Amino acid sequence: MRVMVLVKATTDSEAGTMPSTELLEAMGKFNEELVNADIMQAGEGLHPSAKGKRVAFDGPNRTVIDGPFAATGELVAGFWLWQVKDMAEAVEWVKRCPNPMLGPSEIEIRPVFEAADFGDALTPEVAKLEDRLREKIARR
Numbered sequence: 001m002r003v004m005v006l007v008k009a010t011t012d013s014e015a016g017t018m019p020s021t022e023l024l025e026a027m028g029k030f031n032e033e034l035v036n037a038d039i040m041q042a043g044e045g046l047h048p049s050a051k052g053k054r055v056a057f058d059g060p061n062r063t064v065i066d067g068p069f070a071a072t073g074e075l076v077a078g079f080w081l082w083q084v085k086d087m088a089e090a091v092e093w094v095k096r097c098p099n100p101m102l103g104p105s106e107i108e109i110r111p112v113f114e115a116a117d118f119g120d121a122l123t124p125e126v127a128k129l130e131d132r133l134r135e136k137i138a139r140r
Contacts, residue, residue, distance in 0.1 A: 002041070002112035003082050003090045009075035010101045014048045014068065017102065026098040034082065039093060043080035073106075087111070 019027070034040035046052075050068035069075060078100065084090045090109045099105055115122055115130065122130075 004110045005080040006076050006108040007078035007100045008106040009077040012102050013077040016048050039082045041081040045078040
């Protein structure tokens, strides 16, 4: 199963406080373990929400909202995409992760939808389109 592992933002990450060399080294070693175990498919840190934008949808209307965004604890400061056998394996890997922030922090794990999850709504035509797009991305 694939999971998105979300590093939740903190007041420090939203203020743009950069990690120490020690934390960068520890996270680098952890990422290397993930890669060597064929778990990690992607992963990146994100700039604070002050540098971001949101687009709100209401029917045909689109409204652009500039950051920063409220509710720091609900924001994402970084992410990984992992391939694991089950949620229990993902939890065990997260428990091994160095604390990604200076103080208390949280990491959220969410399953990624797979084609089978969509049932009859995923027609053969839509499945072929998805396959073509994934192949194109993989060639980059």
